[in-house]
Amino acid sequence: MSPAGDPKAAPLPVFVAVDEAGAPWARAVHPLWPEATLVVPESETDEGRPAALRDALTRAGEAGRPVIGVGSLDGLVRALAPLVGTLAEPLALALAPEARQVLPVLGDGAALAAVAEALNARLSTLDQALAASAGGAGAGRLWVVGLGPGKAAWRTPEATAALARARHIIGYETYVRQAGPFREDQVLHTSDNRVELDRARHALTLAAAGETVAVVSSGDPGVFAMASAVLEALEASPDPAWHAVDLEIVPGLTAAQAAAARVGAPLGHDFCIVSLSDNLKPWEVIEARLAHAAAADFVMAFYNPISKARPWQLGRAFDVVREGRGPETVVVLGRDIGRPDERLRLTTLGEVRPEDVDMRTVVLIGSSTTRRLPRPHGPDWVYTPRWYGSAHATS
Numbered sequence: 001m002s003p004a005g006d007p008k009a010a011p012l013p014v015f016v017a018v019d020e021a022g023a024p025w026a027r028a029v030h031p032l033w034p035e036a037t038l039v040v041p042e043s044e045t046d047e048g049r050p051a052a053l054r055d056a057l058t059r060a061g062e063a064g065r066p067v068i069g070v071g072s073l074d075g076l077v078r079a080l081a082p083l084v085g086t087l088a089e090p091l092a093l094a095l096a097p098e099a100r101q102v103l104p105v106l107g108d109g110a111a112l113a114a115v116a117e118a119l120n121a122r123l124s125t126l127d128q129a130l131a132a133s134a135g136g137a138g139a140g141r142l143w144v145v146g147l148g149p150g151k152a153a154w155r156t157p158e159a160t161a162a163l164a165r166a167r168h169i170i171g172y173e174t175y176v177r178q179a180g181p182f183r184e185d186q187v188l189h190t191s192d193n194r195v196e197l198d199r200a201r202h203a204l205t206l207a208a209a210g211e212t213v214a215v216v217s218s219g220d221p222g223v224f225a226m227a228s229a230v231l232e233a234l235e236a237s238p239d240p241a242w243h244a245v246d247l248e249i250v251p252g253l254t255a256a257q258a259a260a261a262r263v264g265a266p267l268g269h270d271f272c273i274v275s276l277s278d279n280l281k282p283w284e285v286i287e288a289r290l291a292h293a294a295a296a297d298f299v300m301a302f303y304n305p306i307s308k309a310r311p312w313q314l315g316r317a318f319d320v321v322r323e324g325r326g327p328e329t330v331v332v333l334g335r336d337i338g339r340p341d342e343r344l345r346l347t348t349l350g351e352v353r354p355e356d357v358d359m360r361t362v363v364l365i366g367s368s369t370t371r372r373l374p375r376p377h378g379p380d381w382v383y384t385p386r387w388y389g390s391a392h393a394t395s
């Protein structure tokens, strides 16, 4: 095998940088890659870290050993840049972030790409070996992944990486479909939208048995979605294997942000997000929150605004808000934002009717300062200025 095809035999030094979130993984992988030196500066300040890293990396590089360096990418690049040309050829710097992927960063193009490719193959073998050798309780990983509101371009690279690393994908069928495409070896577990806690327990059970698992939510998983369900299931469990699972919440763009961006910047000042679903909280609580939010002049975003089982609540919600806000208040209805059937409608608090809204809509209600601005093509811009009252912003 050529040196580039086998990182063990690659011309050294090879640097693999892992950001700090990846430090536990780097520590775990290290025993399976004994020829590498693990460099984790423990107590450096941000300023001191590149220097400490550079010294450690230089020593390991001079000894002709590959190095796994833990630090921010910026810090590692700063530490390593001065070494380019000072060490034996080639200098290959690669980054292994949470995706367990090695990306070429510095050095000679072709050689670096070849080393990165070979390292990726090796890292994936090591990671699988790690999962297999640890086996059983606590060995698994669980990502609770936010897919964003719809289109793939709004999904973060971190979410995509988690989906690629998971063997089991769990979620409401629509969202699992949205999370694809998947490989042949991935197992899809789809279920009805209403069984969040069961889904969470299923995910924790699989992960506690050593599997890699992704639970998917639309938007952000922490906004009326699976992250809370997983933590609730975890809190209720006395099983140490569940608590040993390497759990990570992978954020996503929430629907209100996406709708806001489409129309301008209605969330440019203080805002709140309220779910109008009274399945999990008493309606009186919702009404009280709406009344307070209206009185406090928050911009509001309504999620779960209406459904067949909850036909009257949205009309009542509008009435409550109307008590504290004028009929001219800007209202934005964003339906299926980021999806093929996306629809955006601008209206006012005086005119909006519950029939204009369905469950796939996010309702944005402006504050007293939210305004419209004509744009030549398409609906008006809507924005809420940064300033309030007499306090005009200068930055």
Ligand SMILES: C[S@@+](CC[C@H](N)C(=O)[O-])C[C@H]1O[C@@H](n2cnc3c(N)ncnc32)[C@H](O)[C@@H]1O
Pocket (backbone or CB within 6 Å): 149, 150, 217, 218, 219, 220, 221, 222, 223, 224, 225, 253, 254, 255, 256, 259, 302, 303, 304, 305, 334, 335, 336, 337, 338, 339, 359, 360, 361, 362, 363
């Ligand atoms: C159970 S909540 C889930 C929210 C999701 N976790 C998020 O962060 O966007 C579902 C509600 O979010 C809103 N929603 C989610 N995706 C949307 C989209 N693409 N367009 C408009 N509204 C959306 C709707 O109000 C829907 O009833």
